[in-house]
Structures are given as C-alpha cells and as structure tokens.
Amino acid sequence: MMKYSKIIISFAMLLYITGCWSRHELNELNITLGLAIDKLNGRYYVSAQVVVPDALVAKKSDFHLPATTVEASGATLQEAIKRITTTTSRRIYLAHLRTVIISEELAKSGIRDILDFFSRNNQIRPDFYIVIAKDVSAQQVLSVIPRIEKVPSQRLYRTLQNSEKEWGPTTGVYLDKLILGMTNQGSEAVLTGVTVIGNDASSAGSKSNVERMEGAAAIQLRNLAVFKKDRLVGWLNEDQSKAYNYIMNNIQKTSGHLPCLNSDRLIGIDIMKSNTHVRAFVKNKRPIIHIQVNFFANVSEVQCPMNLNQETQLKQIEGEAEKKLKEIIVDTIDEVQKKYRTDIFRFGHKFHQSVPTYWISVKDHWNRVFETLQVEVSVDGKIVNTGSDRNSVINKLEQKEESAE
Amino acid sequence: MLSFEETNHDKLTADLSTNVQQIKAHLGNSSDVTIREFTVPINRGAVIVYLNNLVNKELVHSIMKSIFELLKTYSEKNTKINIPSLSYICKNLLVVSEPIIISELSELHNAILSGHTFLHFDGMAEGLAIDTAKIEKRNVTVPVSQNVIRGPQEAFTESSETNLSLIRKKIKNQNLWCESKFIGDISKTKIEVMFIKGIADEKIIHSILKRLDSIKIEGVFEGNYIEELIQDNNNTLFPTVYNTERPDVVAAALLEGRVSIIVDGTPFVLLAPALFTTFIQSAEDYYHKDYGFTRLLRFFAFFITLLSPSIFISLVTYHQEMLPTPLLINLASQRESTPFPAYIEALFLETVFELLREASIRMPKAIGSPISIVGALILGQSAVEAGLVSTGMVIVVALTAISGFTLPSVEIGIPIRILRFIFMGAAAVFGFFGVMAMIIVTILHLCHLESFGIPYMSPFAPFKLKSQKDNLIRMPWWRMHYKPDSYRRQYITEKKINTEEEYIKHRKESPS
Structure with missing residues (x-):
C-alpha cells in the first residue's frame, strides 16, 4: 500500500511540474x-x-x-x-x-x-x-x-x-x-x-x-x-454577380425588375426560391453544359395599370422574367468565357464528375475548351403570389380618372 | 472483576445473598439499579433486580403480584414446602413475553441492561428474566433528509422496534423474515436483518449475516459503523450500502430482493446491495406519473454538479475557440477585472460554498437563514463587485450547488464533492484532456466496484435490457408486471461467488 501511494504521489507531482502549457x-x-x-x-x-x-x-x-x-x-x-x-x-x-x-x-x-x-x-x-x-x-x-x-x-x-x-x-x-x-x-x-x-x-x-x-x-x-x-x-458587375449566383445555385432570395407592358415603367419581382441544376454531357464529341433554373417569385411592385387577377397577365410576366434571367445568365457566361477565360462556374468540375473519361482528355487544356464551351440555358419561373393587393393602386386611380372624364 | 469480555462464565449460586452481593459488585452499585428482596408465600427469600429507568414499574408490580398468586395456589395444592421448578413458573406465570431461565451472571447482566426484570428465589442456582422494558422513544415524524411532495410522510425513529413495526405494516407477508444480532462488545446494539425469503438472494443474505458476525467493534451508534465494516471495497469514495429513513423505500427495496439492516438507535436503515443508480433514484419517482422524467433530470444534474466547474475552467483557460464569439467576449470582459486565474477563482468559490453548506448544517436553526443570506448576497455579489471573482464563475458554482441538491441521497454527494475538486485540478492542468482522462478513470473505478457481489454499475454495465425498465426512466406500472431483477441471482457471475468462502477468496485476490 505504501509503495503504491508513493508511486501515485510521484505521478501526481509530475502533473504539476509540467506547469500549464498552452494555458x-x-x-x-x-x-x-x-x-x-x-x-x-x-x-x-x-x-x-x-x-x-x-x-x-x-x-x-x-x-x-x-x-x-x-x-x-x-x-x-x-x-x-x-x-x-x-x-x-x-x-x-x-x-x-x-x-x-x-x-x-x-x-x-x-x-x-x-x-x-x-x-x-x-x-x-x-x-x-x-x-x-x-x-x-x-x-x-x-x-x-x-x-x-x-x-x-x-x-x-x-x-x-x-x-x-x-x-x-x-x-x-x-x-x-x-x-x-x-x-x-x-x-x-x-x-x-x-x-x-x-x-x-x-x-x-x-x-x-x-x-x-x-x-x-x-x-x-x-x-x-x-x-x-x-x-x-x-x-463582375451586379447583374453578372447575380447570374453567377443563379448558376451556382447560391440564390436564396433576391429582387429584380421587368419592363411593364411596353412602357418605361417597371414591375418588381421578388425571387422567393430558386433552384439550379447544371448538367454536363458530351454530344457528338462536343462538350455541352445545360443549365436549368427554376424559380418561384412574388410580384412586389406594379408601376403600370395591370390587373393581376388575369392569368394571362401573370403568364406574360412569367415569360418576361424567364427571358430576362436567361439573357443575363447567357451574357455573363459569354463575358467570362471571352474576357476572363476562367472557369468560375466550375463547369470543368461538372465534367469531371459526370463524364470522367472525357475530362481526362481535356483537363490539361481545359481553359481553352472552356472559352468555346457550348452552354444551354433554360429558365422556368412561376409567379406564386401577387401580394396582398391584387388590383394595383395605379389601376384603381386610372379607372377613377376615366370615370371622372 | 471489571470485564468487557463475554468470557465471564461465573454461575449463579443457590445462595441468594451471595448472588445479590455479586450483582451489586458487578454493576458497581449503580444508583439506578433496584434490588428488592422479599419473601414469597412459600416462605422463601426472593429478589428482583431491574434498572429503574428501563422498566415499566407497573408491569413489574403486576408480575410480582401474579407470582405471589401463583405460589399461593401452588402451596395450597401442594402440602410439601417446596418451591416449584422454574419451568413450572414459566408455564403458569401470567406475562406476555416468554421468561428466560438464566444461570450465568453474564446473561443476567445482558438481560437487566436491556430492560428485563430478574427474579431469583433463594436456594436455586437459576433465575428468571422477564421482559419489562419500557424505553423512552420519539414519535414517528416526517422525514427530514428525504422529503417527498407526494408519498408517505412517516420516517423511522431511533427505536428498532418501531422501525420493524413500520416495515411490517407495509408488507403483510409471512415470508418477511427478520433475524436479530447484538453487535458491539460494549454497547451490545441490537441489529435486525430483514429480508423476504424467496425474493432476496440466499447468497446475499448469507454473506450479510456472515459479515455482521465477523464485526469486532466496541460500540455501534449509527448505521454507518456497520456500513463501513461490511462494505465490499474499502478503497472507494462511493457508497455501496444505501441508507434511508423512509419505511416505504425499505419496503420497496425488500420487494426488489434487497436486504435491510435496522440498527437500533438510529432512524437510518441500511439497504444492501446498493448500486450506483440507486443513489440517483428517488422514492418519488414511483409516486408521480412522470415515468422518470425527473429521474433523467437528476442523472443530468449528476453530471452538471460533477463536471461544470472543470468544464468551465477548461473552456476559459484552454479551449476558448469552443465558445461562441459573443459569449467569449462577455466572459473576457468579466475576466478583465479578476486578478486570479480561473482555477483559483473556482477553487475559492467552491470552498466558500462548501463552508456555507457545512455552516448551515451546524448552525442552530434560528440563525440558519441569516447565514444563507450572508452567503448568497454578501459573498456572491460583493465578491464580484470587489473584483475577486467573475460573475460567470459565480453562476457556474451556483449551478453546481443547485444540481447537487437535486440528488436524493446525501451519500452520493460526498464522492461527487471530493471528485469535483480533483476534476477541477485536472482541468486546470490539462484542460479537456485532463477532464476526459479523469472521467475515464472514474468510470473504470465505478465498474470495478461491487456491492455484495453485484456489479456496482449494473444494469448499465453489465448491460441488462430487461432492467432498463426501471433505470434511467421508470416504465409505467402497467408495464412492470415482472420487476427488474438487478439484485437477483442472475447478476452474480457464477465464477465469482458461489459461497461466502469463495467470495472472501475473491476479495483477497482482487488487487484493490
């Protein structure tokens, strides 16, 4: 017992001579x-x-x-x-x-x-x-x-x-x-x-x-x-930065605007949810990137007389929004391909994951391939909500003006 | 002449006056000894001896009266002037308890000292001892150390007879057996061992009785004397025998197959075997319909009270990266005005708390509450304001204290309090690494312990699925038709204990 306690005590003393390093x-x-x-x-x-x-x-x-x-x-x-x-x-x-x-x-x-x-x-x-x-x-x-x-x-x-x-x-x-x-x-x-x-x-x-x-x-x-x-x-400029985040599926919420019914007024769009799928494949020995963007949006502002109760009008807005988003995405990719020549969209990585055999053949000169890479973009949007006021104030005011005349 | 040993085998003599002389000499002519000499109807000298304050004098009187009547009728029937044999008197005497025939002086002393009245007739080498004890005792009151909100509100008293009756009242079964022993060479304290035959494991009963027999001690005044002398492992802080002042807890334990040891003179009854979980479970777990939620909370509190100061020390002196940034900044700002390292600070506050706790127990009740006010307000708030300690540390220590008080058994609090300081030291030297190492050491130690052959950590280790019904949580009563059998035979690994001899051998072999 005495022997054990001596051993224990000496170990206990060892603990303390270490001091408290990194304390x-x-x-x-x-x-x-x-x-x-x-x-x-x-x-x-x-x-x-x-x-x-x-x-x-x-x-x-x-x-x-x-x-x-x-x-x-x-x-x-x-x-x-x-x-x-x-x-x-x-x-x-x-x-x-x-x-x-x-x-x-x-x-x-x-x-x-x-x-x-x-x-x-x-x-x-x-x-x-x-x-x-x-x-x-x-x-x-x-x-x-x-x-x-x-x-x-x-x-x-x-x-x-x-x-x-x-x-x-x-x-x-x-x-x-x-x-x-x-x-x-x-x-x-x-x-x-x-x-x-x-x-x-x-x-x-x-x-x-x-x-x-x-x-x-x-x-x-x-x-x-x-x-x-x-x-x-x-x-990148603001639109391009936004487009980049759309492509990378980083967008959680954002806001944008559209021209309103061939006038110079605007419609405000709130993106509530956006989801992007990027697919890489090789077709006829040509590498192709396909980007599919799906978004759900709300109408947040309407500056022109427009009745959002009509589905055709909503469809029209949807179409405009899809068109505009596609445009900025295509423009951004184009500019990055031509001007910066650097694959910030990680398209090469997609090829590496999806078509590894093809990737092995191009990885040494990927930047050159990227510059001329064919990119297909399709956008599918849906307006889910028009806010708490369906008929715009502007519309009501104009109707009032009409009836006054 | 003065002897504490049981080897005094002096016999009573047939001569009354010699016996009286002897008794007087042995009891030192003590003032509370009454020696009443008188003559019985058959014209023979007789003497009764009793201790004034231990006997019911009315009972003594009625005994004397019935003896007189008995001898009178005897002498009328029998013309021979002869005294009847003691066994005849035993059979015909009108008393409740069986009179004992005594022939040795040592027996005589034992009988008188436990409240018997000794009756001796001249010319006989034997005498009679009749139980006339009337010992002062306290009434059954509300438990003080193990309170419940819902549940029986009676507690044991110092009298083992009262305690036995309280248990008998709860379990009306012929299989509830009781064995008494007298332990203590000088004090001769009465110990009652109670168990339910057929439920309690024979080996456990056997081993408890055997260990009780081997006790050598001068006096026993509390259950802890027995507890320390019969526990399995002496090199541990953790209790391996449970104690309670609640009859309902004892009754429930008897049904689980445990053995209770009632020590005369203390309201705390021992229960063995006792496992680690026993000390965290409370009687009230079975009286509320929460199915063990509060019990889980208590297990959680066990870890808080053991570990929180050491974890806090580790965090603020070694692992600052583990704190969320805003919390770190808050703690850092408190630290700005504290002169001592966090370890010293924690040590100081924990010591103050232990002092307060001790003081509040020792203090007379009337000044107990001023002490707690002084402790809480003056020491807590002023120490922070004076820049001695930081607010964060006060909160941690307070949390530790509160969690500690949730544990229903005072016994488990003792190892926790001691270990807490050791953990704090480990944290101060090695941070989380030291705390983890200490946790491992503690768990190893706990797993090494046994209580009367049953692994201390069961049913966690060895893990027994069936017993989990009543371990961390308590299954509803309608799911517990078959009671968990932690204390039953299956738990004893057959290699270790089959007989008590093997058990002793096993204890000697195991390196402890």
Missing part, C-alpha cells in the same frame, strides 16, 4: 475578429482588429471604442502577426477570426502565400469570410466604425451573411471553400469585394463617424471578384 486566461488574449492584409514593396502589412471586452459590454452611456486595430509589417505573415506583440500587451488569438480583408493589389499579384498561412495555422478555424478591398486599402475597410454593430469585423461578417441571403449578388466565401474552389480540378474561385463609402471617409475610424446621422463613412459590399488560379483578374 491562457481570457485576459491574456487579444481576441482578433478581423485581419486586413496589404502588401507594399514586398512586405506584408497586417492589421488585426482586436476587441476591447470591457468597452464592448460596458453599460455606461459614454462611448468607448469597442475594438481597436493593431498593426505591424513583416516579410512573412507570421512574422508580421508576431511583431504585433511589440505594440500590444497581449498575444494575438486568431481562433475567433470572422473576416479577412485582402487588398485588391495583393489579390492581383496572387494570394497563395496567404492561403497557405491560414490553412497551415493550427489555431485558426476555416470558417471565416475572405473579402477583397476594392479601391481602398484593406486596412481602411477594417477601420470604419459601424453604427449598429459594435465590432467592424463582426459587422462585415453579418453584412455578408445577410446580403447573401436577401439580395443575391454577393457571396460569402469561407477559407475552406475558397481553397477548394481554387485548387479543385476544373474550377476557379470568386470573392466578394468591399469598399468604403461616405462623404467623409477620413473620419471613418474615429468617434465622430458614429455621431453623424447621415453621410457617415460605411462599408459597402461590391459584387464579385473573378480569380484565375490565385490571382484576381477582374470584376
């Missing part, structure tokens, strides 16, 4: 929610947005900045991040990273080093969004103080999430999805752009920005950046 109290960490990465003269400039926990949950009315940005530069990313400790008392803790902002210049010269760093780092979870700063430096985007959310990076994260769900032409890309999109056979990646708007961008990072009722600096999501391998080669 960090919460007040020894700089909880980093956002990183902005710029590159200048071959050096990485990294800004880390860290929360100031006390200020973030303070109930007092006086304003404290809930987050602060610490920055440093280095030849490699890790060097830059480690160098940040020269300016702050706590270590940078990246596990809760929400957004990484990469400057456009850096993206144009290739982001493979950055992706390698993030996927190699064992502290980082791959569930943060990566965005491209358009027209401004990445650091500028990070330092715009939001008025509703508290921490800028958190705001950017939620904005992306929400606009992806409700508006459409943006898409939130997590690190793992981005790496897959870039490295998979027959596919290329896109990233959402972000920029700073507002009358007074110079005060974006100070208290006065929050105190303005209007014209305050804010961030805005801007369409999609097209990548070829890890380099940014160009931007």
Whole structure:
C-alpha cells in the first residue's frame, strides 16, 4: 500500500511540474475578429482588429471604442502577426477570426502565400469570410466604425451573411471553400469585394463617424471578384454577380425588375426560391453544359395599370422574367468565357464528375475548351403570389380618372 | 472483576445473598439499579433486580403480584414446602413475553441492561428474566433528509422496534423474515436483518449475516459503523450500502430482493446491495406519473454538479475557440477585472460554498437563514463587485450547488464533492484532456466496484435490457408486471461467488 501511494504521489507531482502549457486566461488574449492584409514593396502589412471586452459590454452611456486595430509589417505573415506583440500587451488569438480583408493589389499579384498561412495555422478555424478591398486599402475597410454593430469585423461578417441571403449578388466565401474552389480540378474561385463609402471617409475610424446621422463613412459590399488560379483578374458587375449566383445555385432570395407592358415603367419581382441544376454531357464529341433554373417569385411592385387577377397577365410576366434571367445568365457566361477565360462556374468540375473519361482528355487544356464551351440555358419561373393587393393602386386611380372624364 | 469480555462464565449460586452481593459488585452499585428482596408465600427469600429507568414499574408490580398468586395456589395444592421448578413458573406465570431461565451472571447482566426484570428465589442456582422494558422513544415524524411532495410522510425513529413495526405494516407477508444480532462488545446494539425469503438472494443474505458476525467493534451508534465494516471495497469514495429513513423505500427495496439492516438507535436503515443508480433514484419517482422524467433530470444534474466547474475552467483557460464569439467576449470582459486565474477563482468559490453548506448544517436553526443570506448576497455579489471573482464563475458554482441538491441521497454527494475538486485540478492542468482522462478513470473505478457481489454499475454495465425498465426512466406500472431483477441471482457471475468462502477468496485476490 505504501509503495503504491508513493508511486501515485510521484505521478501526481509530475502533473504539476509540467506547469500549464498552452494555458491562457481570457485576459491574456487579444481576441482578433478581423485581419486586413496589404502588401507594399514586398512586405506584408497586417492589421488585426482586436476587441476591447470591457468597452464592448460596458453599460455606461459614454462611448468607448469597442475594438481597436493593431498593426505591424513583416516579410512573412507570421512574422508580421508576431511583431504585433511589440505594440500590444497581449498575444494575438486568431481562433475567433470572422473576416479577412485582402487588398485588391495583393489579390492581383496572387494570394497563395496567404492561403497557405491560414490553412497551415493550427489555431485558426476555416470558417471565416475572405473579402477583397476594392479601391481602398484593406486596412481602411477594417477601420470604419459601424453604427449598429459594435465590432467592424463582426459587422462585415453579418453584412455578408445577410446580403447573401436577401439580395443575391454577393457571396460569402469561407477559407475552406475558397481553397477548394481554387485548387479543385476544373474550377476557379470568386470573392466578394468591399469598399468604403461616405462623404467623409477620413473620419471613418474615429468617434465622430458614429455621431453623424447621415453621410457617415460605411462599408459597402461590391459584387464579385473573378480569380484565375490565385490571382484576381477582374470584376463582375451586379447583374453578372447575380447570374453567377443563379448558376451556382447560391440564390436564396433576391429582387429584380421587368419592363411593364411596353412602357418605361417597371414591375418588381421578388425571387422567393430558386433552384439550379447544371448538367454536363458530351454530344457528338462536343462538350455541352445545360443549365436549368427554376424559380418561384412574388410580384412586389406594379408601376403600370395591370390587373393581376388575369392569368394571362401573370403568364406574360412569367415569360418576361424567364427571358430576362436567361439573357443575363447567357451574357455573363459569354463575358467570362471571352474576357476572363476562367472557369468560375466550375463547369470543368461538372465534367469531371459526370463524364470522367472525357475530362481526362481535356483537363490539361481545359481553359481553352472552356472559352468555346457550348452552354444551354433554360429558365422556368412561376409567379406564386401577387401580394396582398391584387388590383394595383395605379389601376384603381386610372379607372377613377376615366370615370371622372 | 471489571470485564468487557463475554468470557465471564461465573454461575449463579443457590445462595441468594451471595448472588445479590455479586450483582451489586458487578454493576458497581449503580444508583439506578433496584434490588428488592422479599419473601414469597412459600416462605422463601426472593429478589428482583431491574434498572429503574428501563422498566415499566407497573408491569413489574403486576408480575410480582401474579407470582405471589401463583405460589399461593401452588402451596395450597401442594402440602410439601417446596418451591416449584422454574419451568413450572414459566408455564403458569401470567406475562406476555416468554421468561428466560438464566444461570450465568453474564446473561443476567445482558438481560437487566436491556430492560428485563430478574427474579431469583433463594436456594436455586437459576433465575428468571422477564421482559419489562419500557424505553423512552420519539414519535414517528416526517422525514427530514428525504422529503417527498407526494408519498408517505412517516420516517423511522431511533427505536428498532418501531422501525420493524413500520416495515411490517407495509408488507403483510409471512415470508418477511427478520433475524436479530447484538453487535458491539460494549454497547451490545441490537441489529435486525430483514429480508423476504424467496425474493432476496440466499447468497446475499448469507454473506450479510456472515459479515455482521465477523464485526469486532466496541460500540455501534449509527448505521454507518456497520456500513463501513461490511462494505465490499474499502478503497472507494462511493457508497455501496444505501441508507434511508423512509419505511416505504425499505419496503420497496425488500420487494426488489434487497436486504435491510435496522440498527437500533438510529432512524437510518441500511439497504444492501446498493448500486450506483440507486443513489440517483428517488422514492418519488414511483409516486408521480412522470415515468422518470425527473429521474433523467437528476442523472443530468449528476453530471452538471460533477463536471461544470472543470468544464468551465477548461473552456476559459484552454479551449476558448469552443465558445461562441459573443459569449467569449462577455466572459473576457468579466475576466478583465479578476486578478486570479480561473482555477483559483473556482477553487475559492467552491470552498466558500462548501463552508456555507457545512455552516448551515451546524448552525442552530434560528440563525440558519441569516447565514444563507450572508452567503448568497454578501459573498456572491460583493465578491464580484470587489473584483475577486467573475460573475460567470459565480453562476457556474451556483449551478453546481443547485444540481447537487437535486440528488436524493446525501451519500452520493460526498464522492461527487471530493471528485469535483480533483476534476477541477485536472482541468486546470490539462484542460479537456485532463477532464476526459479523469472521467475515464472514474468510470473504470465505478465498474470495478461491487456491492455484495453485484456489479456496482449494473444494469448499465453489465448491460441488462430487461432492467432498463426501471433505470434511467421508470416504465409505467402497467408495464412492470415482472420487476427488474438487478439484485437477483442472475447478476452474480457464477465464477465469482458461489459461497461466502469463495467470495472472501475473491476479495483477497482482487488487487484493490
């Protein structure tokens, strides 16, 4: 018994001489929610947005900045991040990273080093969004103080999430999805752009920005950046971005408009649900992509006199909507094929999955095949609801005018 | 002369005055001993000896009266001036309990000390002991430590006779057998072993009786004395004998085939064997129609009360990435003003809670509630405001405490409280890795335990599907015609125990 207890006691003492490695109290960490990465003269400039926990949950009315940005530069990313400790008392803790902002210049010269760093780092979870700063430096985007959310990076994260769900032409890309999109056979990646708007961008990072009722600096999501391998080669416009998301089956909800009965007025359409099937097949030794889009939509606005009680009218709107959607999809694919020559729609991947024998024969020169790839698009839409008022107000007003005359 | 041993085999003599001398000497002439000498109708000297405060004096009086009448009629019938034999007196005396014929002084002492009245006639080397005991006892009251909302509201008392009667009242069956023993070399405490013949496993009964016989102790004043002396494994914190103050629990356990040990002098009756699940189940589970929902809740509470401080420590010192970001930020802001590491903070609060708990038990009832107010308000709120501890930690410790109080048995709370501190240490050194390692060690230990030959973790391990009817949940009564048989013979692996000898051998062999 004595022998056993001696053994047990010595083991118990062993436990404690290890100390507590990798143990960090919460007040020894700089909880980093956002990183902005710029590159200048071959050096990485990294800004880390860290929360100031006390200020973030303070109930007092006086304003404290809930987050602060610490920055440093280095030849490699890790060097830059480690160098940040020269300016702050706590270590940078990246596990809760929400957004990484990469400057456009850096993206144009290739982001493979950055992706390698993030996927190699064992502290980082791959569930943060990566965005491209358009027209401004990445650091500028990070330092715009939001008025509703508290921490800028958190705001950017939620904005992306929400606009992806409700508006459409943006898409939130997590690190793992981005790496897959870039490295998979027959596919290329896109990233959402972000920029700073507002009358007074110079005060974006100070208290006065929050105190303005209007014209305050804010961030805005801007369409999609097209990548070829890890380099940014160009931007899609809004319609093209939306078309891209239709093709990738990313659209959950969005809004659009149609011309109204040969006039210059408009009908507003709300897409409630959209579903896309992309099929790849080879016909007469020619590769063909077939895209089938099905959507359900509501009529949200009618600016012209129109009676939606009549089914023919609804059918007409449906037809117009289908036609317009098909048009923008075809145009987008055409432009990407001709101008960027990069397969962001992952058509190659589809061939890889559906017709592997064919894929083996073309995978070495897929980009050239993609440029001339035949794409068939068919759109099937259905208007399911016309809102709570079937007969438009405009219609009623015009009827009143007629009867008055 | 002074002897605590049972080896005092001095015999009574035929001479009355010598006997009286001896008794006086042995009992130290104690002031509560009454020795009344008198002459009976056949003109012979006699003596009665009893302890003043242990006997019903009216009964003694009526016994004396009936003896006088008996001898009077005897002497009228028989002309010979001779005293009848003691067996004749036993047969014809008008008393309820059977008189015992006593020839040894040690027997005489035992009889007097347990409230008998000793009757001795001059010229006889034997005497009679008649039960005249009237021992002060408390009334049957409401249970204090195991309350129920719905269900019987009576509790055992300190008197083993009352307790026996309370159990008999619940099970009116001739197969409810009872065996008494006197344990304690000096205290000679009465122990009653009760079981239902035919339901309880013979080997368990046998092994309990055998273990009781082998007890060597000076005095027994609570069931725990017995519990510690008959438990299977001494190297464990976990209880392997159940105790309860509720007659309904004992009755139900007897029906399940368990054996109850009633110790005179304490309202807590022991039940053996006792399994891990026994300590989490409550009598009330059977009295409400919730089919074990609250029991599941209690199993959940068991894990909360054991693990929540250690999980919290692990999360905030090692695994911050596992917390949702907003929660992490909130916790971080609380941490800003706390000077100590989370482990020290948890240790401090847990210790304070244990102190409060202990204080509230020791405190007289009148000042008990001020103590809890002081504890809750002053220590909790002020400690946060003073920046000693963080609010999150106070909530975790409070949660731990509340969950701990949901467990119906105080006994299981003891290992949990001790293990909690060990878990916290493991969490502080290794994070979740340490907590997991400790959980594995604990489970291994629990699976290693046995209670009177039955695996402690059954019916989880070994898993018995039939017994799950009344384990984590309780099946409705209409689904339980055949009672789960955790305590029955099937559970004892035949290799381990067939006889008590093999059992003892097995215990010696097993490395513990």
